[in-house]
Amino acid sequence: MAKKIKEDRKSFFAYVRSKSKTNVKVGSVIDNRGQVVSDANEKVELLNDFFWSVFTKEDNTEFPAPDNCFDDDQQDRLLDIAIEPETIEAKLRNLKPDKVAGDDNMSPRLLKSISSEIAVPVAIIFRKSLDTGCVPGDWRTANITPLFKKVKGCQVENYHPVSLTSQICKVVESLLRDELVYHLEKHNLINNSQYGFRKGYSCATNLLTFLETATACVDDKLNVDTIYLDLAKAFDKVSIND
Numbered sequence: 001m002a003k004k005i006k007e008d009r010k011s012f013f014a015y016v017r018s019k020s021k022t023n024v025k026v027g028s029v030i031d032n033r034g035q036v037v038s039d040a041n042e043k044v045e046l047l048n049d050f051f052w053s054v055f056t057k058e059d060n061t062e063f064p065a066p067d068n069c070f071d072d073d074q075q076d077r078l079l080d081i082a083i084e085p086e087t088i089e090a091k092l093r094n095l096k097p098d099k100v101a102g103d104d105n106m107s108p109r110l111l112k113s114i115s116s117e118i119a120v121p122v123a124i125i126f127r128k129s130l131d132t133g134c135v136p137g138d139w140r141t142a143n144i145t146p147l148f149k150k151v152k153g154c155q156v157e158n159y160h161p162v163s164l165t166s167q168i169c170k171v172v173e174s175l176l177r178d179e180l181v182y183h184l185e186k187h188n189l190i191n192n193s194q195y196g197f198r199k200g201y202s203c204a205t206n207l208l209t210f211l212e213t214a215t216a217c218v219d220d221k222l223n224v225d226t227i228y229l230d231l232a233k234a235f236d237k238v239s240i241n242d
Contacts, residue, residue: 010098026146030154047146050156051236058239069189076187081179083127089119091171102166103141111167126172139169160236 001012028038029046037043070076092115095108111118129135142163149158181198184190190198195206217224231237 008098026148026159028154029156036154046156047159047161048144050159051144051146051161054233054236056237056239069187078179078183081130081176083123083130083175085119085123087175088122088126088171089115091174092119092122095167095171099167100164102138102164102169103143104138104166104168106167108167122168122171126175129172139166139172141165160233 001008001015005012026043026047028036029043031037031042031046037046092111095112097107097109097112099108101107125136142165145162145164146159147162149160195201195203214224214226
C-alpha cells in the first residue's frame with residue numbers, strides 16, 4: 001500500500017485509520033437543556049439546527065452599483081464562456097480518484113475512467129444550464145459532514161459543516177472560475193493587494209510584502225499601526241436565501 005500510495009491513497013489512509021485509537025466520529029453532544037444526547041438521529045437534528053443558525057441572510061436590495069470599467073463596446077465584457085468537451089474531459093481526467101463522491105454517488109475514480117464518454121453530455125448539460133439559468137438538482141445538493149474543530153467535542157458549536165458536493169459540479173465550477181479569473185486579470189480588474197485565491201499569491205507572499213513594508217518603516221523611524229481581523233465561523237456563514 002505504501003508503494004501504491006500515489007495511485008490509491010484511500011486504501012492506505014483507511015488502513016492507518018483502522019490502526020488508530022482516536023475516534024474521529026461525532027460522539028455524544030449536549031443539547032440546549034444540558035442533556036447528553038447519544039442517539040444518532042437526535043445528534044443530526046442538533047447539528048443541523050446549529051449549522052442553520054449561523055447562516056446569514058443578506059439584503060440584496062442594498063448592493064451598491066459597480067463602477068463601469070468598460071466603454072460602450074461589448075467586446076471586452078465577459079458575456080459568455082466557451083464550453084468545449086475537450087476541456088471538460090481534461091478536467092475529469094485530472095480528478096483525484098481518492099476524493100469522496102457527492103450526493104449523486106458519482107465517484108471521481110469512475111468519472112475519471114469514463115471521462116471521454118461523458119465529456120459531451122456534461123458539456124451539453126452545462127451549456128443548457130448557462131442558457132436557462134437553471135442548475136441541475138444533483139449539482140445543488142450535498143452531503144454535510146460535521147468536522148470537529150475545538151477541544152470540547154460535546155458542544156455542537158465546536159463542529160463546522162463540510163459540504164461534499166457533486167464532482168461533476170466541481171468540474172463545472174472550475175471552468176467558470178478559470179474564465180472569470182482570466183477575464184479579471186486580463187483587464188487588470190483585481191487589485192494587487194488581493195492575495196487570496198489567486199495563482200502565484202498566498203499567505204506567505206502576503207506576509208513577505210507586509211514585512212518588507214513594515215521593515216522599511218522601522219528603518220525610516222516611522223510608526224507602523226496594524227489591525228488584525230478574524231471573522232468567527234467565516235466559512236460557515238453562507239448567505240442563504242429562502
